[in-house]
Amino acid sequence: MFNALFKRFTSQKPSKNTAKKRLQFSLIYDKLEVNDTTLTDLQNDIVAVISKYFEIDKDALELKVKRDDDVSALVFNTPILQVKRKRAS
């Protein structure tokens, strides 16, 4: 009984915290997974914006969702070929 008490007050984290964290992640993932066209649209939009400032290799770029223990991140990877010269407007 002492053991149980000890466990309760020290090491054991409530399982509901784990449940909540796992839920929050899976919901983000579900939504990203569901819609492939959203990701493609997003990629095209990002390319359009970056292309205003940099010349990029459009074939080499990749858009990924990375998942760590605490956060998930949208990672956009592209080689920059050249910085565009800003024109005075």
Next chain:
Amino acid sequence: MEGKVIVVTSGKGGVGKTTATASIGAALALEGKRVAIVDMDIGLRNLDVVMGLENRIVFNIVDVVLGKCKISQAAIRDRRIENLFLIPASQSDNKDVLSPAGVERVANDLRKEFDYVIMDSPAGIERGFQNAIVGANEAIVICTPDVSSVRDADRVIGILYSRSLTPKLVVNRIEPSRVERGEMLSYEDVLEVLSIELLGLVPMDEHVLISSNTGTPLVLQNDSKAGHAFRRIARRLNGEADLPIEIPSHRSSMWKKISKTFGFK
């Protein structure tokens, strides 16, 4: 004046959708409204047994949609609660027998005859679910505090939003002692994950099984905590939006009364 069509749905099965539909419908009737409960789970009807009306079925919702009978012929009047009617599902047909257009037309007809039309949706997000939501003006999502139910609820909420329905949430089968021990998601956790408006909190209650055993309305049992919670949900739906949501607690009501008297929380 036209009534409201409210769909009760959950995504996942077995979270208490049918009990919730029957109880909310019965409670609205006790508030003096004219209520039709419609079982949209074609091929797997259950509302009739839960409500104790299984022996009185003549026609069903499929007959109504296909024009084989009038609404008044299919609606079974509950003899215990005034102004409460059930339109049962068909047990022999397939879900594909109904077309969304047909259901929508009947839903609009029902609105003219009843203050509230409560649609009990089947589990899942396929054809049967789509048919259940097609004529709805409002939506209630039921979930329990477990990961699979909350995840499915989120999916359903997404679909309802895409149909311009803004659902409200009922968290069912809350076990306060387990919430306190950190073994169960609290309603705050569920709300934070789903971020929608809360309609009510229903505690785990042994009376639910017992009342379905006998086919008697849960909301007529005064000592049922779940029944009490559903009656409050119905009052909130029925215009009493300011009625506070009671948070299930595991203290006995005696202790609650004592602590209230002494000003403890």
